[in-house]
Amino acid sequence: MTAMADDSPDMRLADAYQHCQQVTRSGESDRYLATLLAPPAAQPALFALYAFAHEVGRIRDVVKQPLAGEIRLQWWRDVVMGEGRGDVSGNPVAAALLDVIARYRLPQKVFLDLLDARTFDLYDDPMPSVASLEGYCGETSSVLLRLASLIIADGGDSGGGDAPGHGGVAFGVAGLLRSLPWSARLGQVFVPADLLARHGAGREDIVQGRDTPAVRAALADMRALAQSHYGAFRKTLAASPRAVRAAFLPVAVTPLYLHRMDRPDWRPFTEVVEPPQWRRQWRIWRASRGAWGR
Structure with a gap:
């Protein structure tokens, strides 16, 4: 059997999920500890969900002006709607999140509502x-x-x-x-x-x-x-x-x-x-x- 190339789509997606686990572990410790007791098959998707929540929850911490935060929130809206500019796979959290939304048929609207609510954080x-x-x-x-x-x-x-x-x-x-x-x-x-x-x-x-x-x-x-x-x-x-x-x-x-x-x-x-x-x-x-x- 031929070994999977390191840059194959499956390998990149696996790396994206691994990255989400690390983001959750470092930034969402309670959710990380709880996910360790979730069914093993669901854990990668939960890590992707919480990594996404962490990334959008910290936007106020990393931007200097509300407009910059609005731009980041709009980028995530485009990702959720499948309209992301450029290669979304370059962002491991976005790549994993899109895979989770598709795999579990999650409603896009709830993600958009979350992003809209996070607008409050910017002001x-x-x-x-x-x-x-x-x-x-x-x-x-x-x-x-x-x-x-x-x-x-x-x-x-x-x-x-x-x-x-x-x-x-x-x-x-x-x-x-x-x-x-x-x-x-x-x-x-x-x-x-x-x-x-x-x-x-x-x-x-x-x-x-x-x-x-x-x-x-x-x-x-x-x-x-x-x-x-x-x-x-x-x-x-x-x-x-x-x-x-x-x-x-x-x-x-x-x-x-x-x-x-x-x-x-x-x-x-x-x-x-x-x-x-x-x-x-x-x-x-x-x-x-x-x-x-x-």
Whole structure:
């Protein structure tokens, strides 16, 4: 049998998937740890999905002007629609993502909605309301759980949208709270304006890193929102087919972050909340056995 040439399409695609695994491992550690407990056949596709999410989620970090970010988002829209300029295979994440979309017949619209939602990241406008925050997390976080369940189901029953909807909002809000040390310095305000106003705080309190009682009260409301969605997630999980619940394993770490941020000594603008990896692995492993915790 003739050995496969190193530059063959199959080999390049295999390398693209390997690259996605490394991107997920370095940039999306919770999703990486959870994917290790997913069905082996689905793991490469999940790594490609999460690598894509990581790449578009960090656009604000790597561009200096919103227009540059808009151009990058449009490039990804063209990729998803099959209209990418040039050789998309030159971008390993894009190449793997296109293969996953085709192989699992994933709906293009949900990717386009995610990219549209990420436009918010490029500007300094504050998150206007709690409802807007829930919608943002739904389109950037819940959608990944839904797509992961479709991948794991591989054409079978992936269940309804309640569990991924609530789980994604819980995971997403907790992630935004954890990212305060970075987002505030960039001028981004994900704390809803209605929560800030309720407690007598405003956008400048966040971007200036003012750790005041009013700001802490608004952040406590955000944690309560995340905890409420996590509770709803646990209740709706039973309605999801057991075979696809591995798609939701990243959500299992949410209480670890929320519990730390509930403590009075949490420093929201300077502390990176990062429980030890073994604790996160333990929570994910227990969830894989059906013990999700509170």
